[in-house]
Amino acid sequence: MQPLVTISIPIYKCEDFLIRCLDSVRRQTYQNIEVSLINDQTPDKSVQIAEDYILYHQLKNWKIYHLEQNSGLSVVRNKGIDTAQGKYIYFLDSDDEITADCIEKLTGIIEKRKVEMVVGNLISIKQGIKTERPVFSIKEEKDEILGNVEIMKSFFYGKFPATTWNKLIKLSFLKENKLYFVAGLYAQDALHSFEMALRLNKIAFYKEPTYIYYLHEDSVIHNRGKRHFDNWFTIGQYIDKALKEEKDKERKRLILQYLIRFKDMTLIMNWRAQNNETLWKESYRNYKTLSSLSLFDYFSSAYSGKTKKTDFLLSLPTVVGMKVFKLRWGK
Numbered sequence: 001m002q003p004l005v006t007i008s009i010p011i012y013k014c015e016d017f018l019i020r021c022l023d024s025v026r027r028q029t030y031q032n033i034e035v036s037l038i039n040d041q042t043p044d045k046s047v048q049i050a051e052d053y054i055l056y057h058q059l060k061n062w063k064i065y066h067l068e069q070n071s072g073l074s075v076v077r078n079k080g081i082d083t084a085q086g087k088y089i090y091f092l093d094s095d096d097e098i099t100a101d102c103i104e105k106l107t108g109i110i111e112k113r114k115v116e117m118v119v120g121n122l123i124s125i126k127q128g129i130k131t132e133r134p135v136f137s138i139k140e141e142k143d144e145i146l147g148n149v150e151i152m153k154s155f156f157y158g159k160f161p162a163t164t165w166n167k168l169i170k171l172s173f174l175k176e177n178k179l180y181f182v183a184g185l186y187a188q189d190a191l192h193s194f195e196m197a198l199r200l201n202k203i204a205f206y207k208e209p210t211y212i213y214y215l216h217e218d219s220v221i222h223n224r225g226k227r228h229f230d231n232w233f234t235i236g237q238y239i240d241k242a243l244k245e246e247k248d249k250e251r252k253r254l255i256l257q258y259l260i261r262f263k264d265m266t267l268i269m270n271w272r273a274q275n276n277e278t279l280w281k282e283s284y285r286n287y288k289t290l291s292s293l294s295l296f297d298y299f300s301s302a303y304s305g306k307t308k309k310t311d312f313l314l315s316l317p318t319v320v321g322m323k324v325f326k327l328r329w330g331k
Helices: 018-026 046-057 073-083 102-113 148-156 171-176 188-197 226-245 249-274 277-287 305-313 318-329
Strands: 005-011 033-039 062-066 088-091 117-126 144-146 167-170 202-215
Touching (some): 005 046, 005 073, 018 046, 033 073, 046 062, 062 073, 073 088, 088 102, 088 171, 102 117, 102 167, 102 202, 167 171, 188 226, 226 249, 226 277, 249 277, 249 305, 277 318, 305 318
Parallel strands (some): 117 202
Antiparallel strands (some): 088 167, 144 202
């Protein structure tokens, strides 16, 4: 018998996209699916659309859960985990869609390879045009990785995306490791994926597209502001905490290297989003309170020259750091 798969979909201000998303789920070639729609107290007609859709298509294994108050996507994701009855859970955003064979392909891999998570690839679409170089794509050459340190390396080097969606995950893995999302974070995917990477021991990849990601004017990637920059600092603090608690020398090295990369990457995204010196300097000052390379590390072969250079540029006096950053990335 096919194992049950839970597809968890958030409902919040998605009335313009929801039917497209639900159609893609209803048309799945894999049959043993339950669908959990989590209403985050959306102010539009999305819930009514979902209710009418379920009734019209006589969908017996589809259910809408209502949060008592608007709580954000992290709480929505947690509700999806807690209410899931499936052996596996798949997160799908309501403004996107999945290919007809998505769940069939991913479930086939996770069952055959006995991994904790399988990651699918995607097609990204902007203003109705398929992009040739999709964001959030898989860069890992292997089809399977065994061993936590190797998985950490792959994730920390950006070889598979830090998104929550388009990953079929063994539900017991999330629950046994208490891998829940932190309430209040707008960039909740990045932290949750980091925390999963610290615990995963078996992971597989499906290189063909299973997810269609839509970039539109309301997408978070186009609307980053101070609250997102503050969230990135909060995530940095969580990474720093994991670093300080880690006992294994190699894992500790990898986490510190990732923290340095995370700070640099988010400062670049900060600048591209707002081009605001005040906001950038605030983030830069905040990041200097987090861990960095020691003097001993600079003379060690454990870290690359690129990592050492990046860490040095993150440790300058703020005014100098701003000037150097502008020279590197332009005004």
